[in-house]
Amino acid sequence: xxxxxxxxxxxxxxxxxxxxxxxxxxxxxxxxxxxxxxxxxxxxxxxxxxxxxxxxxxxxxxxxxxxxxxxxxxxxxxxxxxxxxxxxxxxxxxxxxxxxxxxxxxxxxxxxxxxxxxxxxxxxxxxxxxxxxxxxxxxxxxxxxxxxxxxxxxxxxxxxxxxxxxxxxx
Numbered sequence: 001x002x003x004x005x006x007x008x009x010x011x012x013x014x015x016x017x018x019x020x021x022x023x024x025x026x027x028x029x030x031x032x033x034x035x036x037x038x039x040x041x042x043x044x045x046x047x048x049x050x051x052x053x054x055x056x057x058x059x060x061x062x063x064x065x066x067x068x069x070x071x072x073x074x075x076x077x078x079x080x081x082x083x084x085x086x087x088x089x090x091x092x093x094x095x096x097x098x099x100x101x102x103x104x105x106x107x108x109x110x111x112x113x114x115x116x117x118x119x120x121x122x123x124x125x126x127x128x129x130x131x132x133x134x135x136x137x138x139x140x141x142x143x144x145x146x147x148x149x150x151x152x153x154x155x156x157x158x159x160x161x162x163x164x165x166x167x168x169x170x
Contacts, residue, residue, distance in 0.1 A: 049109065059135045060105050063098035070095045101134075126151045 004019045049056075070091040077083050077091075129149055140147055 056105065056109065060102060062135075062138065063102040063105075066098040067095050067102070070098070125155055126153075 002021045002023045004021075006017045006019075008015050008017070074088055074091050074095075077088055129151060133147060133149055136147070
């Protein structure tokens with residue numbers, strides 16, 4: 001309900017008036033509009049993910065292939081009579097890093113597809129640039145493109161607007 005009051009003077013007397021208006025329909029319409037906006041934002045994210053799915057799947061294969069390659073290297077070294085522990089440690093570290101990167105990619109994809117309002121999170125722009133550069137590496141090399149990123153270490157983190165898609169660490 002919306003209530004309004006007014007005052008006027010009529011024939012020398014103060015008269016007060018009150019108006020009561022039912023705004024239930026307006027509130028329902030506002031709620032429906034808000035829900036429609038949330039649904040549209042989700043559908044937009046899903047459509048974008050559909051368009052990017054093939055590219056993401058291809059890029060996800062890079063860390064997974066590296067995991068398999070480094071694991072096979074470790075197994076061969078362990079089977080051999082002489083094992084260089086520094087080489088094994090470096091290969092196992094690469095396995096952990098590549099596994100983490102693959103898991104992060106999958107988590108980001110899942111969060112983009114989840115229903116509900118997107119939440120605001122701090123973003124590390126340097127990390128996003130590093131991730132994108134990593135994913136572009138194969139394509140850059142194939143096209144003989146050299147890329148050098150000179151990133152500032154003292155950048156503040158920021159928050160993205162709800163509904164925005166980020167390719168970096170969320």
